[in-house]
Amino acid sequence: MKKYQRSKMIRPLLMCVVLCVVSGSSKPTEKKSRVHDEEPLSLVEHDDRKNYDYDHEAFLGRDEAKTFDQLPPEESKRRLGIIAEKIDGNKDGFISEEELKVWIKSAQKKHIYDSVEHQWKDFDVNGDGLISWEEYKNVTYGSYLDDPQADAEYNYTHMMARDERRFRVADVNGDMSADKQEFTAFLHPEDHEHMKDVVVQETMEDIDKNGDGFIDLKEYIGDMYTAEDEEEDPEWVASERQQFSEFRDKNKDGKMDKEETLDWILPSDYDHAEAEAKHLLHESDANQDGKLTKKEILDKFDVFVGSQVTDFGEALLRHDEF
Template sequence: MIRPLLMCFVLCVVFGSSKPTERKSRVHDEEPLSHLEHDDGKNYDYDHEAFLGQEEAKTFDNLPPQESKRRLGIIVDKIDSNKDGLITEDELKVWIKNAQKRHIFNSVEHQWKDFDTNNDGRISWEEYKNVTYGSYLDDPDTNTEYNYTHMMSRDERRFRVADRNGDLIADKEEFTAFLHPEEHEHMKDIVVQETMEDIDKNGDGFIDLKEYIGDMYTSEDVEEDPEWVASERQQFSEFRDKNKDGKMDKEETLDWILPSDYDHAEAEAKHLVHESDVNKDGKLTKQEILDKYDVFVGSQVTDFGEALLRHDEF
């Protein structure tokens, strides 16, 4: 059976099956701290997920306040890396970034056994190809709506870039770079290349305004463009097309799909300190955090949460 696990396939499906006027995005943000709306006026659910991780948020749903505080106290001790009794923005930022990485780690672990067919602790290109495209390789003449030959070629190209030592056998780090290329510096060029190949319909090596908008939605029989299209046209001319030549080159595309000007973890760390720092010294004591436990964990938490599921740690 063909295993549609890679970005190129996912993008084909998502971009091809969405409603005509539905907005689509090529931007690869960091692993999101939370998919929830960040509105402290309503609740702190976003902060719970950002602080603990999306998976573990559910653990706190049924915990009474005292148990929430007890577990939070254990977590605070772990965040305090220099053991000075104070939690800084930097220590919070490191903790939150670990929560982001936890999802990626779990994703790789979940798929590892499927592809490491000989159980040698590594995944070769042949193993990956056979597991992912096995049915197609057995019967390449089968009529399908997907160009598996092209997809397999792109996958191999990306595999070779992720494979730092060139032996076409991936260890955990290399396989992680293959599955999540947007998280690795040496993979950025391949992410840009794949994106441009998808959008650059006229094959001139650039993305013009028509291609940029056309990739986001298909007008089909819609009489008028959605309101957001005008905003995106303005974004293209004012911010995407930096040299004002009417199209995006590789560098401009990189700035678009892999933005580096905003650190979500840093922003969330600053927010948590602002919400909890009673004496306004820029740091948090354990008591300040526990007094504001509803901001950090409350009745629902998120991603660094595997720790919360290991009851022996609490």
């Protein structure tokens, strides 16, 4: 079967999924994907020619973006005005690129916090304020542990071993129980410095098919795209081959080692929030003075929040923050 994803979509779409755990389930219901790249600002494609959905989620956070999607335009603008005033940290009447970046990062952190809170109650079975490895293992792999032969679709033994390895790295004090901070590092390792090695290790294990400890060009391309018989490669594949040879393989030995893989999946020189702040500024700065007024933001409210009139609009008008 052909696997096809444009390169620009791989980060942040394919490489962002962390733990595929279903609340209340006693086993994983689908194969767990590796951590790959930092937590994305949005899971949708960033293509303004189609819509501004990526910008909405990056600016508001995913849950809040869903709420705004249900609002009539006048209410959407009203709430956006309140948000604009909050973003203006120094209260000088203008919103700088830095203030936008800070806001976007806070929205991202809120999403991560909400994700951890949502899953916490499922795994802290005894309610002691900690999640032990045994609790996590039993909730996630309970059915498999009870009957290992019942589901042979995935190698749950391997998946469980990977989870335990990541849990041990996240467990800073080594007591095999995670507090909120440690559990956050476990669920979102891409955001924690001490978790980077395990992120790289998981990535290389998945892509390094020949097990030589490196990612060669064939493995790199094969992770994104598998051609059918006699099928001509799309143009973006040629572009990725060039990216590999010119930028990924820094020492020009034909393969990526651990350091090169780290630089690929967690680049230190690229900040998603900063890039999005620049994009929003570019889209909305009518007088090109390098900063935004509340009016400029409201004039481009569709870029920041969007809205649509629905039957649920009135019910969503009541919100503590607004």
